[in-house]
Amino acid sequence: MxxxxxxxxxxxxxxxxxxxxxxxxxxxxxxxxxxxxxxxxxxxxxxxxxxxxxxxxxxxxxxxxxxxxxxxxxxxxxxxIGMIFQTFNLVNRSTVLKNVLTGRLSNVSTIKSILGLWPKDEKKLAFEALNQVEILEKAYVRASNLSGGQQQRVGIARALSQKxxxxxxxxxxxxxxxxxxxxxxxxxxxxxxxxxxxxxxxxxxxxxxxxxxxxxxxxxxxxxxxxxxxxxxxxxxxxxxxxxxxxxxxxxxxx
Ligand SMILES: Nc1ncnc2c1ncn2[C@@H]1O[C@H](COP(=O)(O)OP(=O)(O)OP(=O)(O)O)[C@@H](O)[C@H]1O
Ligand SMILES: [Mg+2]
Incomplete structure (x- = not known):
């Protein structure tokens, strides 16, 4: 590998x-x-x-x-290659879901991502990733409102959504x-x-x-x-x- x-x-x-x-x-x-x-x-x-x-x-x-x-x-x-960082590297003022969706950025056009027009499939992948680290219920919470451990799980989900x-x-x-x-x-x-x-x-x-x-x-x-x-x-x-x-x-x- x-x-x-x-x-x-x-x-x-x-x-x-x-x-x-x-x-x-x-x-x-x-x-x-x-x-x-x-x-x-x-x-x-x-x-x-x-x-x-x-x-x-x-x-x-x-x-x-x-x-x-x-x-x-x-x-x-x-x-x-998915990357996970010591300091989580989340966008604090964005929701958990948006943070995870940035893992899909290379698959979506810049314009669509700026406008927040994420295709359904992309959102599905993000939800799946959040589910994998058992933090699905936090999808619409701002990243800054999570504990450190939860933020790192979002970091893992973001990397995962990249498949x-x-x-x-x-x-x-x-x-x-x-x-x-x-x-x-x-x-x-x-x-x-x-x-x-x-x-x-x-x-x-x-x-x-x-x-x-x-x-x-x-x-x-x-x-x-x-x-x-x-x-x-x-x-x-x-x-x-x-x-x-x-x-x-x-x-x-x-x-
Ligand atoms: N961009 C850089 N420019 C110059 N020297 C660097 C750079 N990055 C790392 N180094 C040096 O290279 C060596 C190895 O650094 P590295 O960051 O890989 O170590 P590490 O094992 O990850 O350490 P830590 O546990 O502190 O994170 C160190 O001496 C460090 O100072
Ligand atoms: Mg190091």
Whole structure:
């Protein structure tokens, strides 16, 4: 589904954010990426839709070269990728429904969307997406009147309405309390299991990764230092990801 081939990213100014990443992600995978701040997690996600262009190497999505795609092809590739953000990125003064409909923007003419003339089919997809995250009853509420967890569910619904093949979530629960974080994570997991959408989630914490993840990828200083099942992370692996300064018990809940 997604393949990284010798991917390097050096930002202008010389920061090396990714070093020789080789990685294969299968259709339907649910992957969690962990690493300290600055390890390169966001950069890695962004190379998948070419928001960050690798300095060398190539990223492929369903066999298509994302890194070197021309404008039109890149648009098509991006339409297959749903994004979920830490700060939700909703239009606060718009209703939940309108926010979700923006996920369908690439399928509707600009004039129609400005006038709010959304075709019935488009609305149906938006309602379906809201139903998937069980927040249908909030369709006509202003986004700003929802709690953080509800706003993130709208964020998920917006990404879903796009009918994506791949869902990228960059620290989707970093602004939420621990309980709400679990609710949001379980919706991401549900969507992955029920709809088969390949999902990649960046997280800071291993406890959530342990609860929800299958495959864990660890990054440190731009290098891939772990790739395996989250339940097989040894103390040595942990040290490779986080360094000596943190004990695994600090980040993994005792259960
Ligand atoms: N646009 C940019 N220009 C220059 N340097 C950047 C840019 N974006 C990120 N960096 C640098 O690249 C490195 C990796 O950053 P990245 O945002 O991918 O890390 P991260 O693992 O997502 O961190 P966090 O957990 O804090 O979100 C960091 O050193 C960061 O300062
Ligand atoms: Mg980040």
């Amino acid at each position: 997604i393949k990284f081939e010798n991917v390097n990213v050096t930002y202008p100014g010389g920061v090396v954010a990714l070093k020789d990443i080789n990685l294969e992600i299968k259709e339907g995978d649910f992957i969690i990426i962990v690493g300290l701040s600055g390890a390169g997690k966001s950069t890695l996600l962004r190379t998948i839709n070419n928001l960050v262009k690798p300095s060398s190497g190539t990223v492929y999505l369903e066999g298509a070269d994302v890194t070197n795609a021309k404008k039109k092809e890149l648009k098509l590739i991006r339409s297959k 994506p093949k791949v869902m990228l979530a960059d620290e989707p629960v970093a602004s939420l309390d621990p309980i709400t974080s679990r609710v949001v994570m379980s919706y991401l997991k549900k969507i992955n299991t029920e709809l088969g959408i390949t999902t990649i989630v960046n997280l800071h914490f291993l406890d959530l990764a342990k609860e929800f993840g299958d495959r864990l990828i660890g990054l440190r200083d731009g290098k891939l230092v772990f790739d395996g099942n989250v339940n097989e992370v040894s103390d040595d692996d942990f040290e490779n990801i986080y360094g000596r300064s943190i004990k695994s018990s600090d980040l993994i809940g005792d259960d």
